[in-house]
Amino acid sequence: MRRSSGTQGLHRKKRLPIKGGWMTGQAIGKTRGKNEMAFRDVTLQIVVILGALFSVQATVAGGQENMVLGSGITNQPTTATELGVPFSKSSLDANAAGDASDEVALELARLQAQIDELKQASKISQEPIYVYPEESPAMACSPPEVSKFPTVRLTGFFQADTAWFHQSERNIAAVGDAEDGSDFRRARLAAVGNVWDNVAYSLEMDFGFPGRPSFMDVWVDLEDVIGSANLRVGQFRQPIGMEGLTSVKELTFLERSLPFALIPFRQVGAVAYGTASDDLMTWAVSGFRFPTDVYGGSVGENGGYGTAARVTGLLVDREPGNVRFHVGGAYSFIDPSNDLFQYRSQPEVFVSETGGGVPAAVAVNTPFFVDTGIIDAEHTNLFGAELAASAGSFYAQSEYLVSVVDQIGGPTVALPGAYAYAGYFLTGEQRSYDKKNGVFGDVVPNCSVGKDGGIGAWELAIRYSYLDFNDANVQGGRLSDITAGVNWHWNPHTKFQLNYIHAMLDSPVNGDSDASIFAMRAHLDF
Numbered sequence: 001m002r003r004s005s006g007t008q009g010l011h012r013k014k015r016l017p018i019k020g021g022w023m024t025g026q027a028i029g030k031t032r033g034k035n036e037m038a039f040r041d042v043t044l045q046i047v048v049i050l051g052a053l054f055s056v057q058a059t060v061a062g063g064q065e066n067m068v069l070g071s072g073i074t075n076q077p078t079t080a081t082e083l084g085v086p087f088s089k090s091s092l093d094a095n096a097a098g099d100a101s102d103e104v105a106l107e108l109a110r111l112q113a114q115i116d117e118l119k120q121a122s123k124i125s126q127e128p129i130y131v132y133p134e135e136s137p138a139m140a141c142s143p144p145e146v147s148k149f150p151t152v153r154l155t156g157f158f159q160a161d162t163a164w165f166h167q168s169e170r171n172i173a174a175v176g177d178a179e180d181g182s183d184f185r186r187a188r189l190a191a192v193g194n195v196w197d198n199v200a201y202s203l204e205m206d207f208g209f210p211g212r213p214s215f216m217d218v219w220v221d222l223e224d225v226i227g228s229a230n231l232r233v234g235q236f237r238q239p240i241g242m243e244g245l246t247s248v249k250e251l252t253f254l255e256r257s258l259p260f261a262l263i264p265f266r267q268v269g270a271v272a273y274g275t276a277s278d279d280l281m282t283w284a285v286s287g288f289r290f291p292t293d294v295y296g297g298s299v300g301e302n303g304g305y306g307t308a309a310r311v312t313g314l315l316v317d318r319e320p321g322n323v324r325f326h327v328g329g330a331y332s333f334i335d336p337s338n339d340l341f342q343y344r345s346q347p348e349v350f351v352s353e354t355g356g357g358v359p360a361a362v363a364v365n366t367p368f369f370v371d372t373g374i375i376d377a378e379h380t381n382l383f384g385a386e387l388a389a390s391a392g393s394f395y396a397q398s399e400y401l402v403s404v405v406d407q408i409g410g411p412t413v414a415l416p417g418a419y420a421y422a423g424y425f426l427t428g429e430q431r432s433y434d435k436k437n438g439v440f441g442d443v444v445p446n447c448s449v450g451k452d453g454g455i456g457a458w459e460l461a462i463r464y465s466y467l468d469f470n471d472a473n474v475q476g477g478r479l480s481d482i483t484a485g486v487n488w489h490w491n492p493h494t495k496f497q498l499n500y501i502h503a504m505l506d507s508p509v510n511g512d513s514d515a516s517i518f519a520m521r522a523h524l525d526f
Helices: 025-067 089-126 169-175 258-262
Strands: 015-018 021-024 078-080 086-088 153-167 181-196 199-206 214-226 229-237 266-276 281-289 305-318 323-335 375-391 394-407 413-425 457-471 474-491 494-507 511-525
Touching: 153 169, 169 494, 169 511, 181 214, 214 266, 258 394, 258 413, 258 457, 258 474, 413 474
Parallel strands: none
Antiparallel strands: 015 021, 078 086, 153 181, 153 511, 181 199, 199 214, 214 229, 229 266, 266 281, 281 305, 305 323, 323 375, 375 394, 394 413, 413 457, 457 474, 474 494, 494 511
C-alpha cells in the first residue's frame, strides 16, 4: 500500500457517487451545511406557526366560555352589518378561527413538502463515501507510537591458525618456499538486525582478511517482495556451490576445497531468493559487478558484470535418523571487467604476515600452487552440480565445477574442479541441515565440555579435491589434495581443528611434486 507523505496526503478529497456524477468530500460538507440551515429555518417556522395556532385556539376557547353559561342560555348582544345581516360576536370569532386554521393547515402542508424535499436531498449523507485508492493517504497504516525498530545484535568470531610446511625440492622450485607461520585467518565483527518488520540488514567487517579491515556481508534484505521471495542488495556470497554458501563457522575442514577458486564469491549486486515445497527446495538468481575488491569496490569498462543462479532439492528428508539426500545445480555467466580473467589457488591452507617485519627475501603469504595467469577473455560460463547425503552421525558431500572460458584471440578452454568428502561423529552427534540455504549446518555437542563434565563432540573427516588449469594455451598446473581432519567441538560456539593436507602438483614446467602440511585452528564465535 502506498503511503502519502506530509500534508499532501491529508488534504486529498474524498469522492462518492451521486446521480449524474461524483461529489467530492468538500462538496458533501457544503451540502450538509445547507441542509442543516434549512432544517433550522423550517423548525423555527413550525414553532412560530404552532404558537399562532395555539393562540387562535385559546381565543376560540375563550369566546366559547363567554357564550356558555351555567344554564346553557346565550348571553351575547346582537349587532347588525351594513347588509342588515344580524350576527353575534361569538360567530365572528368562530369565523376568524376557521380562517386562521385553514392558513395554518396550508402552511403546515407547505413546510411538510419542504421537509420531504430536504430528507430526499439528505440521503446523500447516508450513502457510503468512496475513496479512490490512488488518492488515499495511507489508509489504516499509522506508525505505532513507540516503534521497536531498529533492532541490532552484535555477532562475531575469530579463527587463529598455525601451519607447518614440508615441501619436496621440486615443489619448492615450482611454487617457492612456503613459510611456517601463525595468523588470525579471520577476525570478524558484525551488526545484524531489522530496521522494520520486513527489512533486515548485515554490516560485517573482517580484521584478519587482507585489507584489514575488509568488507564481508554488507547488505539490506527486503522480505516477501514478490510472494514469499526475498530481495537482497549489497555485497554477499553469490549463489554458486554448496560449499561456497556454507558459513566458514560451520566448515568441516579449515578451508573450502580447491574448486572454490572457480566461484565468483562475494560480489556487489542484487539477488532474489526463496524456498518452495515446504522448504524442500531452494532457488536464487543474482546479478552483480565483477570483480569486487576487499573494500566492496568495482570499476572498469568492457564488461564487469555477471549473473548466477542455483536450485537445490531435498529428495529425502526423514526424521528421526537424520536421513537426507540433497541434489543441486548452479550456473554463472561472467563478462569480466576490462576483459581480464585469472584463476589461482593455494593448497587448502593460508597463513600470512603483512606487518612489515619479514625480510624482503622471505615470502609473506602461502604461495599459490596453481595459477592460470592473466587471461584475455570475452566471458566465461561456470557450471556446477552438487550431491550430499546424511544418515545418523554420517554425512557426505561432493561437487563438480567447470569454467568454460571464451578467450580473445585464443581457443575456448575448460577448467574443471571437483571434491568429495565424508565425516562421522564418534560421539553420536548429527550434522544439521539448513533448509533455507540448502547446505549443511552447525554442530551441537550432546554433552559440552564444562563444569559438569562432558567430552564435547569428536568428528573425523576425509576429503579429496582437485583443480585442472591445463588446457590448450592455458598451462596453470594441476593440483590434487588429500585432507584428513579431526574436529573437537567443546560446545556449540568453540572448537579446535587439526588438518593434515597432502598436496600433489603436476606442473607443466617442473613436473610432479608434493608437499605435506599440518595445520591447526582455534575457533570461537558469539
